[in-house]
Amino acid sequence: MGKIQLVIPPREKDLGGFNVRRILPYATHRMVGPFIFFDHMGPADFRSHEGMDVRPHPHVGLATVTYLFTGKIRHRDSLGSDQLIEPGAINWMTAGKGIVHSERTPSFEREHENHMHGIQLWVALPEEFEDVAPSFIHHPADTLPEFTIGEIKLKLLVGNALGHTSPVKAHSDLFYLEANITAGQLLNFPVLGCEAAAYVVTGKIRADGKEVDPYSMAIVETGDDLELEALTDSKVMILGGSPVGKRFIYWNFVASSQEKLDRAKKAWLPGPGPSNELFKAIPGDDQEFIPLPAEVGNPKGTIM
Incomplete structure (x- = not known):
């Protein structure tokens, strides 16, 4: 049985108009494999004429991974991408040396009450890919592998796992899956020496004798398999991979050195x-942007 090293509880953050539950980075556990950031967005209900408005903001040194359970988001970026993000699809944005994007509820969704629920991750890029040209790729829901183990339904979002390969091209060894586990079912997920974690979106699971509540993440000891028992019908995100080394992080920037972080902040x-x-x-969303946060208490980036 895989030994659970830590269970990370949720911390609610107000992003202006809606809340997220932030899991990574955590004070005593900054990363899981190359995953350096984990936000559970919503569930959020918006009244008519309202919605999510994440103004233009920058990234470097990472890739964002956006996945929705419900709702719609309009993604626009400095490359000229203008993509409607819908449930079940994967949207992979490589920031590389630098990109700007915005995330907003589309105007047609604001014509009525609307709902948004999803997860956004950041993947720290290996050093050899930190300064690549930025890019954005949309993978429709029907292009992602779906399969079953017993009565457990799984969907591979990114990477390689359980004999399946996602079409989403990552820059390092990783895996990211959605598992729907009915009450009483057991899932044994072989980790093969990597770091791994399970996040409970809905329901409740038991791992290594520990009950894991909704909105919490169980981190398995490095190299141990994940063994999960659903105490109720549960939706669980499984993620992990090989570490990419220490990283500095400041606001929306991730880098392998303080110098790269400082360059991004100045720019x-x-x-x-x-x-x-x-x-x-x-293009088309250039009238506002989120300014660099004031450097209070920690002018240097946090080392991951």
Whole structure:
């Protein structure tokens, strides 16, 4: 049986108009494999004419992975991408040397009451890919492998696992799955020496004798398999992979060195624009942006 090292409880963050439950980075456990950030968005209910508005903001040194259970998000970025994100699809944005994007509820959804529920992860890029050109790729729901083990329904979102391969191209060894486990069912997930974790979206599971409540993440000891028992019908996200090394993180920036972090911070100070070396404006969404947060208490990046 896999030994559970830690269970991380949720911490609610207000992103302006809706809340997220932030799991990673955590004070005593910053990363799981290359995954350096985990936000559970919602579930959020919006009244008519309201919705999510995450204004243009920058990233470097990471890839964002967005997955929705319900609702719709309009993704736009400085490459000119304009993509409607819908439930079941994977949207992989490689920030590389620098990208700007916004995430908003589309206007047609605001014509009525609307609902949004999903998860966004950040994957720290290996050093050799930190400064690649940015890119964005949308993978429709029907392109992602779905299969069953007994009565357990699984969907491989990114990477390789259980004999299946996702079409989503990652930059390192990792896996990310959605598992729907009925009450009383057991899932044995072989980790093969990697770091791994299970996050409970709904329901309740038992791992290594520990009950794991909704919105919590169980971290297995490195190299141990994940063995999960559903105490109620449960939706669980399974993630992990090989570590990519220590990382510095500040706000939306991830880097292997303080120097790269400082370069990104300096570049974002004036905001996006045609003369900005790292951060161009988003076509059609260039009237506002989120400014660099004030450096209070910790002017240097946190080491992961």
